[in-house]
Amino acid sequence: MSLFPPDIEATATRIIADFTARGLMVATAESCTGGLIAGALTEIAGSSAVVDRGLVTYTNVSKTDILGVSVDTLKDFGAVSRETALEMAAGALKASQAQISVAVTGIAGPGGGSAKKPVGLVHLAASNRDGKILHREMRYGDIGRSEVRLATLRTAFEMLQDMAEA
Template identity: 75%
Template sequence: MSIWPRDIEEQAYSIIHDFTARGLMIATAESCTGGMIAGALTEIPGSSAVIDRGFVTYSNEAKMRMIGVSSETLKAYGAVSRETAIEMANGALAGSRADVSIAVTGVAGPGGGSIEKPVGLVHLAAARRDGKVFHREMRYGDIGRQGVRLATLRTALEILIEAGAFT
């Protein structure tokens, strides 16, 4: 029995099965999900053939030191931004053996939101070795911390499927 809802388990299984068949590896860079993406993927037997590593970069310092997000990006755009998500994805790719990376940064709540960056705002990005980058901005709304995190996980898995589809 999985700890994840059935749809998440099915998405994760599909990713692991597809990426294994194609010999592709994944790295994750997670802020607001705190490792949930890597957790859902590694729940699937055989995931060790696909998951290279995961970075949980909750603090700005971790984003800079572990995956090379620039202090200039963080100062200019903030941790919750398209620019930071893309740098996180590129940094995870550069710091791993992966073919595809997925990165998420957002405001899960219940606090921490603002008018410009409300609770439920999440930026997701994927990067591939061929230089292609995917970005999606999601505004889930104030659906509770767990709701934002699970919604982000679902979206991240969708983006991984899209990013891996043409590698």
Template identity: 75%
Template sequence: MTLWPGDIEATAADLIASLKAAGLMAATAESCTGGLIAGALTEISGSSAVVDRGFVTYSNEAKMDLLGVSADTLARVGAVSQETALEMVAGALKNSRADVAVAVTGIAGPGGGSPEKPVGLVHIAAGTKGGARLHREMRYGDLGRTGVRLATLSTALEMLRDVAFTT
């Protein structure tokens, strides 16, 4: 029995195989997904060869303490922002043995949204030790908490693959 919808499991399995073949290690830095990305990757047999670690940094303090996200960034643009996502991915790479990393921060709902930052807004960043960076601002809409988190998981896996193999 799998924990994930088939497309997520297939994407995770393909990503693990590709990372293994390339000799790359990965890390995750997660806020709104609360560890789902690391969970999907480690559901795949053989993932221990390529998954170094996952950071669940739900609070601003955790983002600062574990990933080095700047207090100034959080005060100026907030946790749900491109800047924070990029700082999270940089921190995951700096504080791990990973060659590639992905970071997510967003508003899964049902509460917490505002007109400027509605429920379903998620910033996803992926990067490499070599300095490549990708960012996407996703506006999934109010899919429900689980829907937003699963959509984020799917996009994050795709971006991790893209940064590792197309940049």
């Protein structure tokens, strides 16, 4: 029995197989998902060939200390922003041996949202060592904390698959 819903387990299995076949490794930089992306990948046998590391950087201090996110970026744009997600993805690559990174930062709720940055807003970024960068701004809505986190995981998996094919 998996810890994750069947669709997530199936996608993680495909990612592990595909990345293994391509000789690719991944690093995650996670805020609102708290390690769920790395957790779902490592639920799959053989993931040690693919998952280099998962970095949970929940606070702004950890984002700057571990990932090198600029204090100015956090001050000017906030933790939940395109700019922060992109710097998190770049920092995960720099801090790892991976060829591809994925980063997520958002507001899972139930509180913490605002008119400008509502509950359910998540910024995701993926990058590779060839300089390709993807960004998605998702507005999942106030669907519940667990559902926002699982929706973010599904989107992150889509982005990893897109990066592998790039």
